[in-house]
Amino acid sequence: MGHTYALEPTHYSPLVGESTGQGSVGGGLSRPAQPGGTAVDLVVEPGRVLGLVGPPGCGLTTLGISLLATATTTEPVAVLDVRGWFCPSVAWEAGIAPERLVVVRCSDRRLWPKVAATLLEGFAVVYAEVPRHVPDQALRRLGALARSRRSGVVLRSMQGDLPTGLIHLRIDGVAVRWGGAEGGHGRLKRHAVTVKASGRGARGVERYLEVTDDGANTMRLVPGLAVAPSGRAAG
C-alpha cells in the first residue's frame, strides 16, 4: 500500500488545493512546489510511526485524522480514544466513511499497550492517543510491531512528549489561527495550523510548515515558511 499524494480524491473531500505545477494533488493534502524537492512528506507510511505533540486545541487531531484519511480509502481505520472525547464527525468530514471507522475507548494506561498492539495487528492504519505515564518501552515495542506488520500509526501524545527514536516524523503544534468569527458575527470557517516537523521523515532538519483548512474539509500545505537554522556554518 503506497501512501502517496497521487491518490484519487475521496467522495467526502473535493479537491480545492491549488495546482502548483510540480507537485501532484492528493485526496486530503496538496503538496506545493518547492525548489530543490520537498523535504517533508506529511503522510502516514506503512511501518512508520508519526507522532503528534501539542496541547488540545492546536489542531493536531484534525490533522492526524486527515492524514489517516489519505492513507487509505478502502480499508478499515481504528481510532484509540483515551479520554472518550473523540468526535467521529471530524473523521467523516475528512473522508472516512462511517462504516470504515471503529473507535476503541481505553483509558487504562496498563491495558493501553495491549489494546494498541491488538489493533496494530489487524488494521493497516491506526490513530492512537497515548495516555500519560505509558512506559517508553511499551511504545518502542509498538513501533517494532508497526514495522513488522507494516501498519501506519499516528500517535497523539497526551503527556507532552514521545520517546526519541520511535517516531519517524514528529509534528509539534506551534500555533493555530482561526478565521470566520468576529465579535459575535459569522462562524468558524477556516484555520491555519503552524507545525514544526522533525525527525527522519523531515530529513533530520526541523522545518516549520503551515497547514490550512479552508472549510472544505481539505487541508493543504503552504510553502514559504522559514527552515529552522541548522546551527552549522556553511562551507
Added chain:
Amino acid sequence: MRRPDAPPDSPCQVVDDGGIVVAVDPLAYEAGVRSGMRRREAEALCPSATTLVADPGAEAVAFEPVVAIVEALVPRVEIAHPGLLFVPIAGAIRYYGGELALVARVEVELGGGVHLGVADGPFGARMAASQASAAPVLVDDTVAFLAGLDVAVIGVEELVDTFRWLGIVTLGDLSGLPRAAIASRFGPAGLAAHRAASGEDRQVHPRSVPEGFAVEDQFDPPLADFDQAAFAARNLATRLLDGLMPRGGMPYLVEVEAMSADGDVRSRTWRSSHPFSETELAERIRWQLRAWVESGGVPGGIRRLRVVPGDLSDSGRQLRLDEDVASQEDARRALIRTQALVGPDAVLRAVPQGGRDPAERVGWYRWGEQSGTPERDLAAPWPGGIPGPMPALATRTPIVVEWDAGFPVRVRLGTRWEPVLSWAGPWRRTGRWWEGQPAADRYQVVTSAGAFLCEVSEGQAFVTGVYD
C-alpha cells in the same frame, strides 16, 4: 401477542431498522397499512397511527412461551424469527391422527390470534399461514396453491420488478417456464425463485455437516448476566463460521443449546431462508439467550453454551471488487480480541444523525451489532444547530468565562487566563421546558490556545467541544 407499549385504542404499526413496516394492528390494517410498506407510505395512509421500532430481542422473549407450547406437542421446532415457527409434522400427524387433529390441538393450546398453515416445505407453509386469517389453511396440493399467488411473495424486489416487466405476474407463470432458461437469465436468485414457485423450496443438504462439528464454551462461574452471555454468543458465532468456511459451507439452521447451573439442558433450533452470516447468527443466539434468561429458563445461569450447525449450503459471500477480504478479516479478528480486552461497550461504531450539538449528531452503537435507527432525522432543519466544521473533541467540562457587557472577554484554561480573540454566536437551544430541560446559548470562542465551543446554561459555562 401485543407489545406492552402499543396504545390500546388507536392504530399502531411496527417498523424495522430499515424503515419497513413489519407488523400492524387491526386498526392500522383497516386503514390500508400492510407489512412490507415503507414507513412514510404507512404514515401517509394512517397519520394517527403510533409507530414503534421493532425490538427482536424483546419479541424473542415474548415468543418463547409460544415455542415452548408447540414444542411440547411436536418436537424439533425451528424458529425463523420471533413470530414465525416451522414445525416438521410428518411424524406427529400419525401420532395425533391426522393434520386436522394436530392443527386443532395446536389451536386449542395456543388460543386465538395465531395464523396456522400446513403445506409441503417451509415456503409453502409460510404462504399458507400468511393467508390464514380466521381459520388455519391446510394445503393439499402445494404446487397448485402456490401457482395462484402473486410473484411478489418471492421477496426479491429487483427480481420481482423484472418478472412483472416480462409479464410474469404469478408463481404459476414462473413455474411454467423452463428452469434452465430462468437459471441462464437470472442466475442463482432466479433459480431459487423458480424452485420456490414449483413447490420444491430450496435445494437442501448440498453439503453434509462435518461429523461432530459444533462449538461450545464452558463458564465457571456460570453466566448470569445477559450482556456476558451476549458476548459469548458473538464468540461462538465467529468460531462456528470460521470453522465451517474452510470446508465451504454456511449453515441454514443452527441448534442453540444451553446447560444451566443445575444441569438442565435446553435447546432451540433456528432456521433462516438464506445462510446465516456471522452477525445474524450471533443475533439469533443472543435473542434465544435473552428469552431463556428473562423467562427464568436457565436457573442459576448458563454453565455451558453449545451451537450445532445443520443444513449446510455452499453459498459464499460475493465481495466487492475493491474489498480486500484479508484486511477485513484481520480487522475483524483484531476487534474481537479488543472486545475481550476492553469489553463490548468500548469498541464502537457511529452513524451520523440529526441534532443541534456535536455530541447529538453522532449515533453510537457497539461494533458487530446492527446499527440502530438514528434517533434524530439527519435531513431535518435543526434550527439553532451549530454550523460546521464540527469540533474534533466533544466533552462537557465546566469552564470559567469572564463577560463584559454581554461579550466573552477571557476564559480560564487550566491555571491561566486566555483572552478571547474573537467569538461567534450565540446559537440558542430552546430546551424541552416541559421536561425541565433548561435553554442554553452556544458560542464559538477563539483564543490564542485554540477555538472552543462553549455552552452557557443557567449561569454556568461549559466547554462542549474543542476545535482541535
